[in-house]
Amino acid sequence: MTTKKAKANANGKANGRLMELRLYVAGQTPKSLAALANLKKICSEHLEGQYKLYVIDLMKTPQLAQNDQILAIPTLVRKLPQPIRKIIGDLSDQNKVLVGLNLLETEGVE
Amino acid sequence: MHKNRNGHAPARAERLEKARTGIAGFDEVTNGGVPKGRPTIVCGGPGCGKTMFAVEFLVRGATQYNEPGVLMTFEETSEEMTKNVASLGFDLKGLAARKKLVLEYVRIEPAEIHETGEYDLEGLFIRLQHAVDKIGAKRVVLDTVEAIFSGFGNTGVLRAEIRRLFRWLKDRGLTTVVTAEKGDGNLTRFGLEEYVSDCVIFLDHRVTDQLSTRRMRVVKYRGASHIADEIPFLIDERGFSVLPSSSMTLDHAVSNERVSSGVKDLDDMLEGKGFYRGSSVLVSGTAGSGKSTLAAHFAQQTCRGGERCLYVAFEESAAQAMRNMRSVGLDLQRQARRGLLRFEAWRPTQSGLEMHLLQIHKLVEQHNPAAVIIDPLTSLMVGNINQTHSMLMRLIDFLKTRGITGFFTALTSGRNKEIEETDVGISSLIDTWIFARDVESNGERNRCIHVLKSRGMANSNQVREFLMSKDGIRLLPVYVGGGAVLTGSARLSQEARERAEGVLRQQTKEEQRRSLEGKRNALEAQIEAMRSEFAQEEARISVAAKQDDQRERDLSQDMLEMGSLRGGARQGKPGGRNGRVSDEHGS
Numbered sequence: 001m002t003t004k005k006a007k008a009n010a011n012g013k014a015n016g017r018l019m020e021l022r023l024y025v026a027g028q029t030p031k032s033l034a035a036l037a038n039l040k041k042i043c044s045e046h047l048e049g050q051y052k053l054y055v056i057d058l059m060k061t062p063q064l065a066q067n068d069q070i071l072a073i074p075t076l077v078r079k080l081p082q083p084i085r086k087i088i089g090d091l092s093d094q095n096k097v098l099v100g101l102n103l104l105e106t107e108g109v110e
Numbered sequence: 111m112h113k114n115r116n117g118h119a120p121a122r123a124e125r126l127e128k129a130r131t132g133i134a135g136f137d138e139v140t141n142g143g144v145p146k147g148r149p150t151i152v153c154g155g156p157g158c159g160k161t162m163f164a165v166e167f168l169v170r171g172a173t174q175y176n177e178p179g180v181l182m183t184f185e186e187t188s189e190e191m192t193k194n195v196a197s198l199g200f201d202l203k204g205l206a207a208r209k210k211l212v213l214e215y216v217r218i219e220p221a222e223i224h225e226t227g228e229y230d231l232e233g234l235f236i237r238l239q240h241a242v243d244k245i246g247a248k249r250v251v252l253d254t255v256e257a258i259f260s261g262f263g264n265t266g267v268l269r270a271e272i273r274r275l276f277r278w279l280k281d282r283g284l285t286t287v288v289t290a291e292k293g294d295g296n297l298t299r300f301g302l303e304e305y306v307s308d309c310v311i312f313l314d315h316r317v318t319d320q321l322s323t324r325r326m327r328v329v330k331y332r333g334a335s336h337i338a339d340e341i342p343f344l345i346d347e348r349g350f351s352v353l354p355s356s357s358m359t360l361d362h363a364v365s366n367e368r369v370s371s372g373v374k375d376l377d378d379m380l381e382g383k384g385f386y387r388g389s390s391v392l393v394s395g396t397a398g399s400g401k402s403t404l405a406a407h408f409a410q411q412t413c414r415g416g417e418r419c420l421y422v423a424f425e426e427s428a429a430q431a432m433r434n435m436r437s438v439g440l441d442l443q444r445q446a447r448r449g450l451l452r453f454e455a456w457r458p459t460q461s462g463l464e465m466h467l468l469q470i471h472k473l474v475e476q477h478n479p480a481a482v483i484i485d486p487l488t489s490l491m492v493g494n495i496n497q498t499h500s501m502l503m504r505l506i507d508f509l510k511t512r513g514i515t516g517f518f519t520a521l522t523s524g525r526n527k528e529i530e531e532t533d534v535g536i537s538s539l540i541d542t543w544i545f546a547r548d549v550e551s552n553g554e555r556n557r558c559i560h561v562l563k564s565r566g567m568a569n570s571n572q573v574r575e576f577l578m579s580k581d582g583i584r585l586l587p588v589y590v591g592g593g594a595v596l597t598g599s600a601r602l603s604q605e606a607r608e609r610a611e612g613v614l615r616q617q618t619k620e621e622q623r624r625s626l627e628g629k630r631n632a633l634e635a636q637i638e639a640m641r642s643e644f645a646q647e648e649a650r651i652s653v654a655a656k657q658d659d660q661r662e663r664d665l666s667q668d669m670l671e672m673g674s675l676r677g678g679a680r681q682g683k684p685g686g687r688n689g690r691v692s693d694e695h696g697s
Contacts, residue, residue: 024233026232029232031229031230034227035227038227058232058233059236062236062237062240065233065237066214066237069216069219070237071216071218071233071237071258071261072229072232072262073232073236074229075229075233083222085222085224086223086224087223087225088223088224088225088226088262089225089229090226090227090228091227093226096224096225096226097226099224100224
């Protein structure tokens, strides 16, 4: 765990900027709720104080779907740092989420 | 899916409602368009025209049927799409500005997507719903929705979502066209036709003999009769157009009205009235036999009557044809300027047969002519004879159903008997068949014309000589002499010869008459002479007979007198008698 955290610090906050995350959901569906819970857990464990998270409910603001080219729900978008990365699903696989956010080297997994 | 549809069915009318696409010919082929409020799959290989079909469906819907639409693209950006269809005259940006259309580009970038756990495509639904709500769309195009298979790994989820999407579209009564790539052995690569059970249209683009032809087939149309044949279609600067099929029945209205051929002498051969309006006329003949000139006369005649005429030429450019026709006294240029004559010329090799016919269809739609001239029709007779035949039948049917008089020329090769046979393929479609040919004799070629057949009229069976001059066409009366039809100088010399012979015959007759008269006179004179001779003879004989009688009487008197002289007793008596006798002598 500590090595992972070190990695996170190296990548996620390399230039001292916050990681910007957007979680797109559609209403209070089980998948959306699960995704939000999983994400909060990951962030508190790996990105404490180094991220900004926006939760966007497309049921309320459908016009926001086009900008980030959202199709799948839920979708987590890492807007910053560049390049943009998208992680879809309920984020239940923590390792995959970390890889997706580039917080974990793929070689390091398993 | 079926269960689901049935759940909604009772509220709907028995008959499947259709939404007109506005695509030329397609609505005729499908008896009204695509199923209203349901998804239709349009599939085919790359470049088959499925996107064009889909876009035109939307544009026509927005502009002609007041049904705004959503164009959701998965492969081309909105800008690319706008540019691509601008060549067809579709202004997507303008339509979007007028809230008739929403362009929604869905970008799928597999490289930036990581899947972690369960998901669905609710985002797609939300975006679609949002786009539909923005303008109150009635129509939707998804081009090409199966692109999502490249972006996401869980095909199980994707299939479920596509199934849900089609149901969702149907529940909202959105008339949808979904394009799909052709698959190996399947209609679509991802088997989308499995989810759309109402209407599947297959487009094909093939190249035969270096000519590309596009064909369309309605693979499936639930609840509606449709034509299962492959039907040619065309994509050009005016969009997509499908060649309407020929009508199955022969029930077009007929006209008893007659239209002049523009050549009075030819009209004379057709009961003096010309063709029937809306009939099909074929003029076949060898090269240079005057077919185009006849066609031009007909064009001129049509325009002169204030009607529109479409002249399609495959051999001459418009300028050339008009110049040439001026030499026979026809000013087609003027009719063109008046807007009555539409002269279109293009190379027969430019495209396949279907394309020609489609082109003609479109021109007819635009120009709305009373007469269509195709010069020559034989340029369309390329490739398979059966195909050609069915295509021409479609064309002629099309003209007939619209009451348009069709005037076609056909070039026949060779000058043998087969000339008339080579055209048999289309002769059954032709109402009036005029045959022009040239006759070569005495070092010159002369044109002849005759009416091979003309349905519904007592046409002349004569072969006429055909003369072209700067005043147009004249047909000379037939000249049959020496058992053959003579033309040109042969005709003239034969006429002269016969005139001379006539004079001679007349003279001989006169002579004979005179000699007979003479003979009769002579004979009568002879008879007269004999008669008078006989009369003289008769007279002579009767005088002689009288003299004999007298002589006898004189003799007996003499004997009496002599007796009395001898007797003396009877003196007185004979004396009286004596005087009488001497009287008699004196007479």
